[in-house]
Amino acid sequence: xxxxxxxxxxxxxxxxxxxxxxxxxxxxxxxxxxxxxxxxxxxxxxxxxxxxxxxxxxxxxxxxxxxxxxxxxxxxxxxxxxxxxxxxxxxxxxxxxxxxxxxxxxxxxxxxxxxxxxxxxxxxxxxxxxxxxxxxxxxxxxxxxxxxxxxxxxxxxxxxxxxxxxxxxxxxxxxxxxxxxxxxxxxxxxxxxxxxxxxxxxxxxxxxxxxxxxxxxxxxxxxxxxxxxxxxxxxxxxxxxxxxxxxxxxxxxxxxxxxxxxxxxxxxxxxxxxxxxxxxxxxxxxxxxxxxxxxxxxxxxxxxxxxxxxxxxxxx
Amino acid sequence: xxxxxxxxxxxxxxxxxxxxxxxxxxxxxxxxxxxxxxxxxxxxxxxxxxxxxxxxxxxxxxxxxxxxxxxxxxxxxxxxxxxxxxxxxxxxxxxxxxxxxxxxxxxxxxxxxxxxxxxxxxxxxxxxxxxxxxxxxxxxxxxxxxxxxxxxxxxxxxxxxxxxxxxxxxxxxxxxxxxxxxxxxxxxxxxxxxxxxxxxxxxxxxxxxxxxxxxxxxxxxxxxxxxxxxxxxxxxxxxxxxxxxxxxxxxxxxxxxxxxxxxxxxxxxxxxxxxxxxxxxxxxxxxxxxxxxxxxxxxxxxxxxxxxxxxxxxxxxxxxxxxxxxxxxxxxxxxxxxxxxxxxxxxxxxxxxxxxxxxxxxxxxxxxxxxxxxxxxxxxxx
Numbered sequence: 001x002x003x004x005x006x007x008x009x010x011x012x013x014x015x016x017x018x019x020x021x022x023x024x025x026x027x028x029x030x031x032x033x034x035x036x037x038x039x040x041x042x043x044x045x046x047x048x049x050x051x052x053x054x055x056x057x058x059x060x061x062x063x064x065x066x067x068x069x070x071x072x073x074x075x076x077x078x079x080x081x082x083x084x085x086x087x088x089x090x091x092x093x094x095x096x097x098x099x100x101x102x103x104x105x106x107x108x109x110x111x112x113x114x115x116x117x118x119x120x121x122x123x124x125x126x127x128x129x130x131x132x133x134x135x136x137x138x139x140x141x142x143x144x145x146x147x148x149x150x151x152x153x154x155x156x157x158x159x160x161x162x163x164x165x166x167x168x169x170x171x172x173x174x175x176x177x178x179x180x181x182x183x184x185x186x187x188x189x190x191x192x193x194x195x196x197x198x199x200x201x202x203x204x205x206x207x208x209x210x211x212x213x214x215x216x217x218x219x220x221x222x223x224x225x226x227x228x229x230x231x232x233x234x235x236x237x238x239x240x241x242x243x244x245x246x247x248x249x250x251x252x253x254x255x256x257x258x259x260x261x262x263x264x265x266x267x268x269x270x271x272x273x274x275x276x277x278x279x280x281x282x283x284x285x286x287x288x289x290x291x292x293x294x295x296x297x298x299x300x301x302x303x304x305x306x307x308x309x310x311x312x313x314x315x316x
Numbered sequence: 317x318x319x320x321x322x323x324x325x326x327x328x329x330x331x332x333x334x335x336x337x338x339x340x341x342x343x344x345x346x347x348x349x350x351x352x353x354x355x356x357x358x359x360x361x362x363x364x365x366x367x368x369x370x371x372x373x374x375x376x377x378x379x380x381x382x383x384x385x386x387x388x389x390x391x392x393x394x395x396x397x398x399x400x401x402x403x404x405x406x407x408x409x410x411x412x413x414x415x416x417x418x419x420x421x422x423x424x425x426x427x428x429x430x431x432x433x434x435x436x437x438x439x440x441x442x443x444x445x446x447x448x449x450x451x452x453x454x455x456x457x458x459x460x461x462x463x464x465x466x467x468x469x470x471x472x473x474x475x476x477x478x479x480x481x482x483x484x485x486x487x488x489x490x491x492x493x494x495x496x497x498x499x500x501x502x503x504x505x506x507x508x509x510x511x512x513x514x515x516x517x518x519x520x521x522x523x524x525x526x527x528x529x530x531x532x533x534x535x536x537x538x539x540x541x542x543x544x545x546x547x548x549x550x551x552x553x554x555x556x557x558x559x560x561x562x563x564x565x566x567x568x569x570x571x572x573x574x575x576x577x578x579x580x581x582x583x584x585x586x587x588x589x590x591x592x593x594x595x596x597x598x599x600x601x602x603x604x605x606x607x608x609x610x611x612x613x614x615x616x617x618x619x620x621x622x623x624x625x626x627x628x629x630x631x632x633x634x635x636x637x638x639x640x641x642x643x644x645x646x647x648x649x650x651x652x653x654x655x656x657x658x659x660x661x662x663x664x665x666x667x668x669x670x671x672x673x674x675x676x677x678x679x680x681x682x683x684x685x686x687x688x689x690x691x692x693x694x695x696x697x698x
Contacts, residue, residue: 027583028581028582028583031583032498032583034490035490035491035493035494035498036494036498037490038486038487038488038490038491038493038494039490039491039494039495039499039504039508041487041491042487042491042508042511042512042515042553042557043507043508043511045511045515045550045553046511046512046514046515047511049515049518049522049523049526049550050514052526052529052530053522053525053526056529105350105354106354108347108350108351109347109350109351109354111347112344112347112348112350112351113351116344116347116348117348117351121352124355125351125352125354125355128355128358128359129355129358130676130680131358131362131673131676132358132362134607134611134672134673134676135362135611135669135672136610136611136612136613136642136645136668136669136672137611137613138611138613138642138643138645138646138665138668139365139642139645139665139668139669141646142645142646142649142661142665143361143365143665145649146658146661183354184358187354211336211337211340212336212340212344213336213340213343213344214336214340237517237519240519241518241519241520241521242519243519243520243521243613243614244613244614244617244642244646247646247650248646248649248650269519269521269614272521272525273521273524273614273617273618276525276528276618281529281533282533289525290525293521293522293525296519296521296522297518297519297522300517300518300519301514301517301518303517304513304514304516304517305513305517308513
């Protein structure tokens, strides 16, 4: 390559550039408007989504009656009977079970990892959890369907007697599955929260003669409690909103479970997916599904807003 | 209870704390064992899944697979084969490069030859292996009989990623640039942020309902990839805007000021200084969002349907319906009647996990490139 080819006349470049600047006042304005449009688009989409949902959902609530929808025991679209109690119970129980079986152990494990584990184990386990949290929920659902449900089935018969009317599908399987599913995310968030605890606090605690256990649970955890709570809330929201994986192991019976842990029932989101395929648009059956989605949405919005509030307070 | 040991420095202070009561020690070791088992459980699950899936994929390799007579099928096979051989060639090339550069054998001309050889190997391998690929990966799914494959599902999954990124990229980056650099009214910024928070908190099924209502019912489009892609793009918007905005905000103020002082307009500064600097972060956000596209199923079931039409299995028309790998995994188990659905699911799950794992690796790599160590910045400051 010749030297002369690479030399750039500086004045020319500047001239070109300034020409570009001068000539693009209009273009500049257009780009600004486009960027603003992107911001407006985000807001409009959100408003439209909630508007659509609320419109259909409130219509369904008005026609079916809020009281019936929330407390009625029978969900039978064929007979125009929409009692969403079983759905709501299913969602809340399975999500709470997930907290108990997945989120709480995850937080404890995160405490152990930050406070006591050797650094190499901490790094390795973090990697594993990052991978585990990225695995699609359907994969977890399928694994649970093939391997967990038979185990739960035999446990159920062992607990309730060999000829009891219990199955492997139900709230027990769903809770375990959701627990396994949300644990990696909760644990990663908890690790982040705990890593923000200043080292000086731990040193001070140790210098005062506290044992590692006391330091961990009386200094670090209280300091990071907001972050840990956010992690757990996040896990709850994810568990309550999960659809396909739960649908695979919950059994799909549209009633309250006969045996609380070991018989088929349903959740809000699973029922929406199942019924949506046969509900004709504009009918009551369709609108009622939107009402249930509205309930789900309210739950998750409340949970997320609570976490945001917690997060903001911490920053200020 | 022992007395506190003598300690001489902060590090020693940490290590030299008194150990605590026997009960505490027992609880601690139990917690440790549980915590390690926790991770080991996930590893075992994953490995089992991959091995089982690989068995399923490999069990179909022994014979040549006839074409199903679907449009674009041979092109699809060629692409799959080129990708497979390309990855192998790239891996070999990268390891050669790593070994040889340690002994300073690796010059730029050798590198050029190596790249050419790799491309030739990929293309040649594609031509030769086109008809001898693992049959599971390229054949059409089957609902009632054994031996169904996941060819169209792989195609749809990748196609969805392309379609939804085409929507997410401009809007997401535009909104992020707006929030980080051009927004004037604090009230409107607050409104946008609340909107993003709300979007992020919606369960994915709500997106599915919205897409179903708008595209399938109101616009009477029926199940279509387009509807699914729009819904996925909306689903990913909060994630992409969040990370992109963070990486734009992380661009040092001095760079922007220098550019402005040289007479560049704010838009030029953004396009030529800020965005190139923040690009690795934005790219990693996009890759993460692609990972979510691969993994999502509920909204797609309601907007893109659960079927593969034989006539348009590999069609590029975005207004046809079609299922992805994740949807297929659900559908095979909940509605499929094929006798080999456990094996088919294992293969599908393994392919899905590998795809998601690769995107996440890529995202992590890109994120590490970000900020002060960004390649572009290094190039610019050299």
